[in-house]
Every structure is written in structure tokens, then in C-alpha cells.
Amino acid sequence: MATAPARTGTPPPGPCAEPIILHVDIDAFFASVEQRREPRLRGRPVIVGTGVIASCSYEARRFGLRAGMTLPEAKRLCPQAVVLEGHAHVYRCFAEKVFAHCRDMAPAVETYLDEAYCDLTGTERLHGDLLEAARRLKRAILESTGLTVTCGLGPNRMLAKLVGKAVKPDGLARVTAAEAEAFLRDLPVEQVLGVGHARAKTLRSMNVRTAGELRVLPAGTLERLFGSPGLLLHERCRGRDTAVVSEREVPFSISRETSFHRDTTQRREIEGMLDYLAGRACRTARELGIRPRTVAVRLRYADGESAERARSLPQPSDADPVVLALALDTLARLFTRRVALHQVGLTLSNFVRAGAEQGALFEEREAGRRAALYRAFDSVRDSFGHGVIISGRALHLKGRLAEDEHGFVLRTPSLTK
Amino acid sequence: MRQEPIDEPVAVRADFRGGAVTPIAFRLRGREHRVVRVNARWVDRVPRHPHFYFSVTAESGDVYQLQLQSADLVWWLDSVTLEG
Numbered sequence: 001m002a003t004a005p006a007r008t009g010t011p012p013p014g015p016c017a018e019p020i021i022l023h024v025d026i027d028a029f030f031a032s033v034e035q036r037r038e039p040r041l042r043g044r045p046v047i048v049g050t051g052v053i054a055s056c057s058y059e060a061r062r063f064g065l066r067a068g069m070t071l072p073e074a075k076r077l078c079p080q081a082v083v084l085e086g087h088a089h090v091y092r093c094f095a096e097k098v099f100a101h102c103r104d105m106a107p108a109v110e111t112y113l114d115e116a117y118c119d120l121t122g123t124e125r126l127h128g129d130l131l132e133a134a135r136r137l138k139r140a141i142l143e144s145t146g147l148t149v150t151c152g153l154g155p156n157r158m159l160a161k162l163v164g165k166a167v168k169p170d171g172l173a174r175v176t177a178a179e180a181e182a183f184l185r186d187l188p189v190e191q192v193l194g195v196g197h198a199r200a201k202t203l204r205s206m207n208v209r210t211a212g213e214l215r216v217l218p219a220g221t222l223e224r225l226f227g228s229p230g231l232l233l234h235e236r237c238r239g240r241d242t243a244v245v246s247e248r249e250v251p252f253s254i255s256r257e258t259s260f261h262r263d264t265t266q267r268r269e270i271e272g273m274l275d276y277l278a279g280r281a282c283r284t285a286r287e288l289g290i291r292p293r294t295v296a297v298r299l300r301y302a303d304g305e306s307a308e309r310a311r312s313l314p315q316p317s318d319a320d321p322v323v324l325a326l327a328l329d330t331l332a333r334l335f336t337r338r339v340a341l342h343q344v345g346l347t348l349s350n351f352v353r354a355g356a357e358q359g360a361l362f363e364e365r366e367a368g369r370r371a372a373l374y375r376a377f378d379s380v381r382d383s384f385g386h387g388v389i390i391s392g393r394a395l396h397l398k399g400r401l402a403e404d405e406h407g408f409v410l411r412t413p414s415l416t417k
Numbered sequence: 418m419r420q421e422p423i424d425e426p427v428a429v430r431a432d433f434r435g436g437a438v439t440p441i442a443f444r445l446r447g448r449e450h451r452v453v454r455v456n457a458r459w460v461d462r463v464p465r466h467p468h469f470y471f472s473v474t475a476e477s478g479d480v481y482q483l484q485l486q487s488a489d490l491v492w493w494l495d496s497v498t499l500e501g
Contacts (some may be wrong), residue, residue: 033457036456036472037456037457037480037482038418038456038472038480038498039454039474039480040498040500041418084418089463092461093459093460093462093470096462097459097460145457145459146457382464382465383465383488
């Protein structure tokens with residue numbers, strides 16, 4: 001466990017207290033959960049994923065394995081690696097436990113799949129030394145889940161995440177606003193928030209390789225290169241990030257996707273899977289009390305080509321048939337190649353709160369009846385599992401896919417983001 | 418390493434002390450398997466009544482997944498993980 005120099009003494013909190021953000025990142029999340037569940041995997045290189053690596057253990061990373069690498073490439077580098085398809089609902093349970101510890105500590109927590117930002121601004125009087133409080137949090141998470149997390153403390157989200165990244169795994173570090181410029185100076189430019197592959201390529205072509213070198217470029221130059229995001233880069237390479245920690249009650253998107261057990265060209269199978277995925281995604285949206293405006297369908301062909309298209313509903317809706325009708329129409333327009341499909345997925349996004357949208361007056365009675373019907377469905381599914389009610393095209397999957405209390409056992413289930 | 422589904426209700430001896438439940442032994446097809454270690458435990462709170470899951474190592478060295486459904490306090494043996 002490594003620690004960066006911490007400030008001595010505790011400043012009195014007040015309205016002008018320096019913001020303090022704690023970034024909590026679960027180390028090699030999926031692979032670590034699998035190693036907790038199966039002790040014989042501990043100390044061995046473990047890969048979770050199908051097609052590509054979704055997560056791999058630190059033992060696997062020693063062989064050069066990384067998330068996003070294809071499985072054939074991974075097996076070539078590390079033939080002894082144990083490959084697992086993964087258990088999405090188990091990971092969700094572990095993540096919730098970790099985030100519950102974060103919520104015990106911080107008044108505002110923003111969570112993602114395997115990481116959380118906790119706003120600790122003004123909590124020094126409650127927690128005392130925040131580096132020590134973060135150490136207690138790490139201990140509590142380890143005791144209750146068996147998972148290690150890396151914690152970074154900083155004056156903003158970007159610095160908290162970056163300082164944690166420097167001490168992974170099982171690390172703890174802090175950087176203050178005064179230390180930010182020195183801390184960032186030699187970091188690769190790709191680590192600056194907002195510098196993706198394309199921008200990094202542009203910057204490298206200009207011989208800009210580190211955050212320190214990026215600082216040399218005037219704001220106007222960065223704006224001309226990248227538009228308004230260029231101005232953000234000008235701030236961020238100086239360690240300034242104004243994004244706040246917000247409890248995301250509404251997710252950015254709800255995605256449900258899976259690869260087929262065998263690549264397929266059968267329309268009935270593809271439409272059946274899309275029907276099932278739409279049902280799962282709509283149920284999650286109803287549980288959260290939100291309705292999507294946008295429905296996207298994503299396909300991955302057996303030859304690795306991908307196709308994706310997003311379309312808008314006339315009115316936001318969380319009703320399975322409404323979402324499915326648009327998804328099927330999109331599928332018909334998208335699935336044009338004479339190549340088998342490896343994967344199909346559906347993403348709902350652009351949400352409004354249920355009841356906040358304006359509907360057509362005469363449709364409201366029908367919408368109310370439909371909402372009552374789906375509430376009844378959801379209630380039955382809550383008690384007996386999603387698979388207890390299967391409708392329409394998804395019936396085609398019955399007998400073809402294994403089922404558990406969560407419904408059909410998908411090959412590569414994804415999670416709400 | 419592969420997981421074989423079992424998916425059967427199972428009789429479990431468990432310790433409920435200290436506000437936490439810990440399986441001690443389970444009976445599968447007439448034979449008692451003593452739990453030598455609880456490897457991991459997690460709770461699924463999505464269903465109305467939470468499901469409590471346990472990964473346990475039995476005396477034989479095999480790793481089983483047990484589940485306690487809190488709605489009716491029924492234990493299920495979900496699966497066993499086999500080497501190879």
C-alpha cells in the first residue's frame with residue numbers, strides 16, 4: 001500500500017473548505033470476485049469475458065493481458081489462464097456492498113460499475129484525518145467482501161482518480177491542490193481526462209507526450225484543435241476539474257446485450273433474443289421510474305464487424321411492446337449483411353422521469369391500463385423470477401437457453417451503466 | 418474449471434449467531450457434507466425478499482454455491498465447481 005504525502009493537521013471546515021473527493025476503485029473487479037468465490041483460482045491468472053477480456057486478475061496482467069484484448073491473443077500470451085464467462089448479477093451484489101460502505105462515509109456518492117466518487121468536502125470534523133478514514137474504508141470493504149480497493153484522495157474527481165491509478169492495486173494516496181501541477185507534469189497525456197485515442201494521436205504528432213508538455217499549448221491553440229473541449233483540456237492539464245460528484249438517480253443508459261451460444265442467422269432467434277433483452281431493459285427502467293426517449297440496437301457479426309443505430313420514440317415509453325417495435329424495425333434496417341450474428345444488444349437512453357413527460361390526452365387511459373398491466377407483471381417477476389412470464393418472440397428461446405431465477409442464462413450479460 | 422448446476426432444495430445446518438447466517442453442513446442425496454470454509458458471501462437485494470448466497474468449500478475440497486431464500490427460508494444448492 002503506497003501513500004502520497006498527506007497534509008498535516010486538519011483544516012477547520014467552513015463554507016470555503018477545499019473540496020476533497022475520494023475515488024474508490026475495485027481492483028480487477030470481476031476476476032477478484034471469481035477468485036473470492038473459488039479459492040482454487042487464487043494466485044492464478046483469471047480472465048472474465050467472452051470474445052474479449054472484460055476483466056483479468058493481476059496474475060494475468062503480469063503476462064501482458066489487458067481488458068479489451070481478444071481471447072485468442074490472451075490465450076497466446078498466457079495459455080494457462082482460466083477463462084470464465086462471468087456472473088453479472090453476482091458482480092452487481094458485490095458492487096452494491098462496496099458502495100454501501102462508501103455511502104456510510106460520504107454524503108454524496110456517484111457510482112459506476114466498479115468505481116465510486118465520494119464527496120468528502122467538509123467532513124474532516126466527522127472523520128478526522130481523511131487519509132486514515134479512507135484506510136478504514138478499505139479495511140471495512142476487505143472484511144465484508146474480501147475485495148481490495150484502491151483509494152485516491154484529491155481536490156477534484158480527476159486528480160482523485162489519477163492519484164489512485166498511480167498506486168494500484170490495493171493502494172491509497174492523496175494529492176493536494178498545491179501538489180497537483182508537480183504530480184501531473186510527467187503523466188502520459190492520455191491520462192488527462194478528455195484525451196482519448198484520437199486526441200492523443202493528434203497531440204503526439206505535435207510532440208506533446210505528457211500533461212506537462214500539454215500545458216505549454218495556449219488555450220486558443222487547444223480550442224482550435226479540439227473545439228470547446230480543448231478549453232477543458234487547458235484546465236485539466238493544470239489539475240483543475242470542476243465536475244461535481246452527483247448521485248446519479250437516473251442512469252446514462254440501460255444496456256442489455258449478449259452473444260449467442262452459437263453464431264446465428266435465424267431471424268426468429270435474433271428477434272426472440274431482442275424481445276427478451278427489451279423486456280429486461282424496460283423492467284429495469286420501470287423499477288427506476290424512468291422512461292427512455294432513445295432506443296439503440298447494436299449488432300456484432302461473426303467476422304467482427306459491428307453495426308449500431310439509435311432512434312427516438314415519438315413519446316418516452318417504458319412499455320415492452322413500444323420499445324420492442326422500434327427495436328425490431330431498427331434491427332430490420334441494420335441486419336443487412338449475409339453474415340451470422342455473434343452478438344445482439346439493446347440500449348435505452350435519454351431518460352425522463354415517469355410521469356414528467358407530456359402525452360397525448362386520449363392515449364393516457366390506454367397508457368394507464370398498460371402501466372397497471374406491467375406493474376402486475378413486475379410484481380409477479382419480483383416474487384418468482386423474470387423468466388416466469390415470457391411473451392411474444394422470446395418464447396422461441398424457451399428450451400433453447402438454460403434458465404435460473406433471473407430468467408434466461410445469457411452468455412455475456414451486461415449491466416446498467 | 419467448470420460450474421455444474423445442481424439446483425436442488427437442500428437441508429442445511431446453519432449458525433445464526435451474531436446477526437449473520439453461516440452454513441455449517443448440508444445434506445445432499447443422503448450424505449452430509451461438512452462446510453470447512455465459507456469462501457464468499459453476497460446478498461441479492463433485487464428480489465422483494467433478499468437471497469443470501471454462499472460459496473463454501475466442503476470437506477471433500479469441492480466448492481459449492483448455496484442460496485438461502487429469505488421469503489420462505491428455503492435453502493438451495495445451486496452448483497458445484499469442478500476442476501478441469
